[in-house]
Amino acid sequence: MELQQLRYVVAVAETSNFTRAAERCRVVQSALSHQIASLERELGARLFERTSRRVRLTPAGEAFLPAARECLEAAARARAEVAAASGEIRGRLAVGAIPTVAAVNLPVALRDYRRRHPRVHITLTSAGSDDLIERVRRGSVDVAFLGLPSRAEPRGVQSRRLGGGELVAVVAPDYHRTDREVDLRSLADEPFIDFRAGAAGRAQSDEAFAAAGVRREVPFEVSSADLMVDLVRQGLGVGMLPAAYAPRFPDLHIIRLRDAPTRMEHLIWGNRPSLAATAFLELIRPTSENTETDTGDAPGRRCGARPAIYRDPRSLS
Missing domain, CATH: 3.40.190.290 (D-Maltodextrin-Binding Protein; domain 2)
Structure with missing residues (x-):
């Protein structure tokens, strides 16, 4: 069993399509299909049901997918830890945001993060709050900015109120x-x-x-x-x-x-944020006015209940 095979399984599961999965993984579809078939033979079970209209996980695939994600996350974390030991943060940072995020100047925050951590590959996804919560739960998005009714709280993720x-x-x-x-x-x-x-x-x-x-x-x-x-x-x-x-x-x-x-706008992240995600959370820090306690474990446990959240990375040096 190889990490590349696990990546292919996750890509097919998330896209429900072999062609789109191959495009995401930057390989030809035949190579991706061959590797998944080889993994299925090794496991002694089919992971996907394939029809002319769609691809979906079998019960065996449903059981295999969480473990595959955990293996890939562990491998990425190991590489990042080695890089961090030499003073450099690497890896990926998948950010999600509602289109109307206002508590943070997100383009500026992403620009300054990239300047500070140029070896981190950043992606941005725009979606609704409910969708972003689910993506953070699954691990396909590392951190996300939400907008929820004032009395609502995101569930199943770590969160911080922004304003x-x-x-x-x-x-x-x-x-x-x-x-x-x-x-x-x-x-x-x-x-x-x-x-x-x-x-x-x-x-x-x-x-x-x-x-x-x-x-x-x-x-x-x-x-x-x-x-x-x-x-x-x-x-x-x-x-x-x-x-x-x-x-x-x-x-x-x-x-x-x-x-x-x-x-209320919220910043959310998973239960085990990567080093790249933790570094981003450090940039989105609170003002000292109207502080509240975080619900998460990331650095910076207190947050402002009002906007003006973005913190210039130069102040972290």
């Missing part, structure tokens, strides 16, 4: 009302553009309208803030965005809400 904030309503420049501040009830008759029902990005708005005793119509459900903004620009409805994020679209009219929905 909370209110949502605002955003409307087209020629919107028929010029109010700068209203309550939710006054918007009850408006069509809304929001994330899909049940998603974490939608929950805080639904909870706030329910608390106000208001039923609203959401004819347009989107999967990204950019699409929401595009629909708002066309006058198709009212959007809801974090107050710290909405100013990125200066052509839209912002309406503040007296009974505004609120959300």
Whole structure:
């Protein structure tokens, strides 16, 4: 059994496709298929069921996958420990983030991290909070930035609160009302553009309208803030965005809400963060104002409840 075979199994399991797995692993599909078939013969069991439409894990594959991931993580950790002994951090850092992250200037943080640790291979994935929590649990993402309703906490992962904030309503420049501040009830008759029902990005708005005793119509459900903004620009409805994020679209009219929905941004990571992930967590440090206790074991156990979280790496030297 070889590490490369384990990588191929994990890639196929995560993509549900031999072709995409081969592309991810940068090998020809025939070589990947041959190695997996060789591993199956060694194990005496098929790991995948293959049909013309899809590929899925067999019961044996389901049992094998967690151990395969653990082996790959242990090997990566061993290489990183050797490099760290000579004063250098290597490996990979897979970062996930919601599109509307506002508590951290993420592009700047990634830029400075890469300057400080140039031998770490960084990737970034944009997705919804629920999806990112699951990816961190599986280990395919190392650290992620979420936005959840204020009373919610991410489960099954280590986490740190970064900061909370209110949502605002955003409307087209020629919107028929010029109010700068209203309550939710006054918007009850408006069509809304929001994330899909049940998603974490939608929950805080639904909870706030329910608390106000208001039923609203959401004819347009989107999967990204950019699409929401595009629909708002066309006058198709009212959007809801974090107050710290909405100013990125200066052509839209912002309406503040007296009974505004609120959300909390979180930084999450797995139970055994790699050295590369730990170094990133060190950069995302708290302000001293309004500190709260972490739920995790990474360095920097206290965090600010307000934004301005990013810490210049020069201050860590």
